[in-house]
Amino acid sequence: NAGVTQTPKFQVLKTGQSMTLQCAQDMNHEYMSWYRQDPGMGLRLIHYSVGAGITDQGEVPNGYNVSRSTTEDFPLRLLSAAPSQTSVYFCASSFGLAGGDTQYFGPGTRLTVL
Amino acid sequence: ELKVEQNPLFLSMQEGKNYTIYCNYSTTSDRLYWYRQDPGKSLESLFVLLSNGAVKQEGRLMASLDTKARLSTLHITAAVHDLSATYFCAVDMVGGADGLTFGKGTHLIIQP
Numbered sequence: 478n479a480g481v482t483q484t485p486k487f488q489v490l491k492t493g494q495s496m497t498l499q500c501a502q503d504m505n506h507e508y509m510s511w512y513r514q515d516p517g518m519g520l521r522l523i524h525y526s527v528g529a530g531i532t533d534q535g536e537v538p539n540g541y542n543v544s545r546s547t548t549e550d551f552p553l554r555l556l557s558a559a560p561s562q563t564s565v566y567f568c569a570s571s572f573g574l575a576g577g578d579t580q581y582f583g584p585g586t587r588l589t590v591l
Numbered sequence: 592e593l594k595v596e597q598n599p600l601f602l603s604m605q606e607g608k609n610y611t612i613y614c615n616y617s618t619t620s621d622r623l624y625w626y627r628q629d630p631g632k633s634l635e636s637l638f639v640l641l642s643n644g645a646v647k648q649e650g651r652l653m654a655s656l657d658t659k660a661r662l663s664t665l666h667i668t669a670a671v672h673d674l675s676a677t678y679f680c681a682v683d684m685v686g687g688a689d690g691l692t693f694g695k696g697t698h699l700i701i702q703p
Contacts (some may be wrong), residue, residue, distance in 0.1 A: 510690045512690075517695060518695060519595075519601075519681060519693035519695045520634075520679070520681075520691075520698055521692040521693070522691070522692075525690045526636075531648055535690055536692075567633065567634065577622040577639055577641045578639075578691075579624075579636045579639055580624070580636070580691065581636070582626075582633045582634040582635075583633060584632075584633050585632075585633055589663040
């Protein structure tokens with residue numbers, strides 16, 4: 478199993494550009510989520526999905542869109558990049574949350590917005 | 592709003608010493624997670640604590656959960672340099688399905 482994979486690993490954008498961060502998992506996990514990590518802030522939840530076709534907002538959803546058309550994939554779209562979105566983005570997956578399942582994190586995407 | 596506080600946020604200690612990292616949270620939960628992060632790397636799951644009084648140990652690390660006090664501890668015994676990392680605790684809300692709320696992390700440096 479590859480686990481949770483993310484692409485790209487690094488990305489530089491100009492203000493106003495859009496892009497999609499890819500996330501895929503091969504563990505047949507129903508629950509997937511996106512976090513951003515900023516220095517001294519821990520991780521903050523952006524969006525999550527409890528299954529294909531179902532998504533919801535987390536703590537910091539503004540400026541981001543998600544969709545979940547398959548169990549395996551959960552892309553994160555930046556609609557119009559802003560310098561405040563400079564961060565490291567992590568995708569995570571688990572079987573669920575109700576049973577306290579371990580969340581597995583991808584390697585991260587380091588995004589810089591100029 | 593669920594808040595998770597860790598302390599200390601930064602800790603420098605010598606090899607061979609013992610120390611404890613504390614994680615307090617603000618609302619009812621019985622699911623507490625500990626993660627480790629090395630510089631530039633992803634998060635690695637260390638422990639999942641699912642009930643009051645739960646205690647788990649792996650090598651020199653031991654984690655415990657007191658849901659009545661809303662407190663979890665991560666105890667390091669006879670620290671070694673390889674344990675240098677940032678440690679995060681995270682909590683999810685009872686009945687919730689909207690992901691984890693993380694503490695800000697404890698940056699641990701263990702010096703020879």
